[in-house]
Amino acid sequence: MREMMVNSIARYLTLSDTIPQHWENALKKNGQLSVDIIRSIQQWHLEGRSVPDPRDASQDRGREQSKLGFSTVEEGHSMADQIKKEEDTSAGGSQVNGNH
Numbered sequence: 001m002r003e004m005m006v007n008s009i010a011r012y013l014t015l016s017d018t019i020p021q022h023w024e025n026a027l028k029k030n031g032q033l034s035v036d037i038i039r040s041i042q043q044w045h046l047e048g049r050s051v052p053d054p055r056d057a058s059q060d061r062g063r064e065q066s067k068l069g070f071s072t073v074e075e076g077h078s079m080a081d082q083i084k085k086e087e088d089t090s091a092g093g094s095q096v097n098g099n100h
Helices: 002-015 021-029 031-042 079-090
Strands: 018-020 072-074
Touching: 002 031, 018 021, 021 031
Parallel strands: 018 072
Antiparallel strands: none
């Protein structure tokens, strides 16, 4: 169960442009969780060319460049709110069936 949770969190944080405040706090307080997330990402066996190289300033990989080089931290949003927002966006705001 923990492995599935860690893999899901790793994917979410990797694909997101921001870090929710509650995840920033959790990662600061729980070093083992941070290590598990890094190990999860390492198990993806990504090719080096698919990961941006911070030494090459000419690559932005479609993301906005932050002034500090890191993503921003969201404040006041829960993961459930973020997931709902992503579902609404991916579904074009439409409902899956007429029972909602």
